[in-house]
Amino acid sequence: MDLEAIRQAVTGRPPRLRSEGVDLVSAVLVPLLRRDGEWQLLFEVRNRRLKRQPGEICFPGGAIEPNDASPRDAAVRECCEELGVEVPAVSVIGPLDPFVSGSHVLVHPFLGRLDDGAVITPDPGEIEDLLEVPLRFFLDTAAEVHEVETVLRPLPGFPLHRVPDTYGSDWGRKRVSVYFYHYGEHTIWGLSARVLVDLVGRLKG
Numbered sequence: 001m002d003l004e005a006i007r008q009a010v011t012g013r014p015p016r017l018r019s020e021g022v023d024l025v026s027a028v029l030v031p032l033l034r035r036d037g038e039w040q041l042l043f044e045v046r047n048r049r050l051k052r053q054p055g056e057i058c059f060p061g062g063a064i065e066p067n068d069a070s071p072r073d074a075a076v077r078e079c080c081e082e083l084g085v086e087v088p089a090v091s092v093i094g095p096l097d098p099f100v101s102g103s104h105v106l107v108h109p110f111l112g113r114l115d116d117g118a119v120i121t122p123d124p125g126e127i128e129d130l131l132e133v134p135l136r137f138f139l140d141t142a143a144e145v146h147e148v149e150t151v152l153r154p155l156p157g158f159p160l161h162r163v164p165d166t167y168g169s170d171w172g173r174k175r176v177s178v179y180f181y182h183y184g185e186h187t188i189w190g191l192s193a194r195v196l197v198d199l200v201g202r203l204k205g
Contacts, residue, residue, distance in 0.1 A: 027074035028061025030096070030195060031083075034116055038134055041196075042114065043188065044082060044122070045129040057131060057188045059195065064108070071098075073110035079112065084121030088115055097198050101191055102148060104174035109195045111203040133183050136198050143193060144180040149173055 031042040048055040060079040068074035076090050096109040114120070122130060152171040154160060160167065179193035188196070 018052055024123070025064050025106045025108075026061055026197065027068075027071040027110065028059045028066050028079065028191070029079040029090070029092075029110050029112045030059050030199065031079065031090075032093075032111065032113045032135070033132065035132065038136070041138070042134040043133065043192070044127045045131055047124070047126055047128045050126065051111075056190070057186055058192050059109075061107075061109075062154070065096040071095075071176055072110055075108065075110045076112070082123050082126055083114075084123060085114060085118050089113070089118035096195060096202070099198075101194065101196065102150060102178065105191065107191055108197070109193070111199065131183075131186060133188075137183060138181065139203060141165040141181060143197050143200075144182070146178050146180070147175045148178055149175050 033040045033042050042139070043057050044060060046053055046056050046058060059081045061075060062078045062082075064074040065069055065077075066076060072092055076087060078090065079085065079090055080087055091113045093111040093113060096111060098106065098108045100106050120130070151173050153169055154167075154171065160169075178189065179197050180187060180189040181193055181196065182188075
């Protein structure tokens with residue numbers, strides 16, 4: 001193999017994150033709407049018949065697909081598919097901090113705005129209802145925080161005799177913060193709440 005073939009093999013596609021700790025790479029859009037002179041955040045209430053996260057409240061988003069040019073494009077695509085809006089009706093304001101969740105999902109969040117005249121026709125297969133919450137609510141309400149713990153340990157059959165003796169049966173424990181917001185009868189938690197914590201922190205400076 002000559003040097004040019006090696007160069008093409010390395011530079012022929014953008015680099016991808018490869019991590020044993022990441023099971024899914026996704027992108028979400030945090031949609032802003034203007035209602036009666038006040039900013040609202042738009043959430044989806046997932047269909048209760050779905051196998052994954054039925055009935056939970058979330059932002060439009062999903063896995064980044066091979067034909068997505070970037071996480072930003074994936075976030076816009078998912079928003080348009082799930083909310084049934086046209087691409088020109090979605091304006092991306094900017095990226096928020098990407099993060100890896102405690103459930104091993106790499107999330108690329110983006111703040112966006114839906115045009116005032118945007119026609120929203122949610123996909124009923126995925127979305128049971130829509131929820132609008134004033135942005136002011138999140139600025140005025142502190143998130144409730146709880147913790148979960150993850151443990152890294154080798155499974156039976158792992159060749160411990162081939163690694164240094166300093167590695168025992170427990171390779172480490174990590175505490176992960178899980179955030180909650182309660183708006184009326186609705187609970188917004190998990191990845192969506194984590195994104196909101198970042199957004200609120202930025203807006204408050």
